[in-house]
Amino acid sequence: MPRFLTSLLLVLAMTLQASGQESKDKITYALAIHGGAGSSPGMFSDKANQQRYDAMEAALSTGQKILAQGGTSLDAVEAVVRGLEDDPQFNAGRGAVFNADSKHELDASIMDGSNLECGAVAGVTTIKNPISLARMVMTETNHVLLSGSGADLFGKSMKVPQVDNTWFDTPATLKRWKKIQEKRDNASLKHQSLKRRDLEIVDMDTGSYMGTVGCVALDQHGNLAAATSTGGMTNKRFGRIGDSPIIAAGTYANNQTCAVSCTGIGEEFIRRAVAYDVAARLKYQQVPLQKAVNEILTNELPAEAGGIIAIDKDGEICMEYSTKGMARAAADSSGRFEVLWHKDKADSQQK
Numbered sequence: 578m579p580r581f582l583t584s585l586l587l588v589l590a591m592t593l594q595a596s597g598q599e600s601k602d603k604i605t606y607a608l609a610i611h612g613g614a615g616s617s618p619g620m621f622s623d624k625a626n627q628q629r630y631d632a633m634e635a636a637l638s639t640g641q642k643i644l645a646q647g648g649t650s651l652d653a654v655e656a657v658v659r660g661l662e663d664d665p666q667f668n669a670g671r672g673a674v675f676n677a678d679s680k681h682e683l684d685a686s687i688m689d690g691s692n693l694e695c696g697a698v699a700g701v702t703t704i705k706n707p708i709s710l711a712r713m714v715m716t717e718t719n720h721v722l723l724s725g726s727g728a729d730l731f732g733k734s735m736k737v738p739q740v741d742n743t744w745f746d747t748p749a750t751l752k753r754w755k756k757i758q759e760k761r762d763n764a765s766l767k768h769q770s771l772k773r774r775d776l777e778i779v780d781m782d783t784g785s786y787m788g789t790v791g792c793v794a795l796d797q798h799g800n801l802a803a804a805t806s807t808g809g810m811t812n813k814r815f816g817r818i819g820d821s822p823i824i825a826a827g828t829y830a831n832n833q834t835c836a837v838s839c840t841g842i843g844e845e846f847i848r849r850a851v852a853y854d855v856a857a858r859l860k861y862q863q864v865p866l867q868k869a870v871n872e873i874l875t876n877e878l879p880a881e882a883g884g885i886i887a888i889d890k891d892g893e894i895c896m897e898y899s900t901k902g903m904a905r906a907a908a909d910s911s912g913r914f915e916v917l918w919h920k921d922k923a924d925s926q927q928k
């Protein structure tokens with residue numbers, strides 16, 4: 578065989594091998610979940626840590642199955658968040674924290690990265706699964722965000738399961754609320770000059786935000802989606818709305834860039850439009866996802882403000898936080914399936 582032909586065949590074979598490798602390695606679906614920043618395994622008993630781990634694993638498996646079977650990222654993020662809302666360990670749905678009036682007001686949002694459709698509810702008080710109602714705001718109305726009694730009434734008209742507000746109570750959230758009330762009383766007695774705003778800072782150090790849930794996913798059709806659900810921050814004022822139902826602050830998804838779900842001190846995330854900022858850095862600066870998220874957590878947000886999970890359009894997963902801990906989990910089509918909580922080395926060192 579002429580020499581040039583042998584070389585040509587060799588080059589052809591190498592190219593084919595390289596492209597074969599590439600397609601083998603290409604991530605066809607991916608999923609990441611957070612169970613809230615602001616808590617670390619050191620704050621819980623071994624039993625509670627194991628329960629939290631098991632819940633994250635079950636949620637991961639729910640989402641992974643949907644995506645592996647060719648389901649949509651939107652269905653996956655809704656199913657994952659819905660499952661975690663039903664679990665009283667998390668600050669979303671049942672287990673949502675108490676506000677200053679000892680009631681529960683729940684926030685949730687969802688976004689479809691394929692068309693920028695999105696829906697959210699804020700301050701709902703009777704909706705068992707706020708994330709599913711958020712999806713209905715997206716699909717059944719011309720609006721993006723419904724709040725308070727209007728959102729509860731919309732839920733009623735859509736015939737979604739409704740519950741009494743006390744249904745969201747749990748002994749753990751009541752205990753945390755009482756602790757904050759006590760701490761506040763002591764602080765104001767000791768320092769009579771403390772302003773209302775200073776007192777609200779006292780709340781932040783008392784585990785007032787932990788257990789919010791969020792999920793981001795890329796499906797086999799190349800579509801990204803994101804969802805977040807929370808009871809907000811313990812002892813929040815009646816009517817306070819955090820970042821979780823605010824598209825671009827707590828939740829964002831765009832097929833061109835990434836899907837993002839945030840957790841932490843909502844006000845800080847709203848001020849900086851954090852979820853959108855991640856996507857904007859990918860779009861306008863072409864920086865990798867990990868770099869974008871790290872820069873926001875370290876250079877933009879105040880110390881210990883919270884955490885971010887994100888997936889880019891190629892299935893790259895990022896789960897970072899600046900607090901003491903964040904329950905998190907990730908799975909993808911390459912076989913990755915991991916829950917990062919108390920069994921994770923970095924997390925167990927925090928104990």
Ligand code: ASP
Pocket residue numbers: 613614615668786787788789807808809810818819820821827839840841842843844
């Ligand atoms: N971001 C939520 C809020 O401010 C709380 C959290 O993530 O735990 O309402």
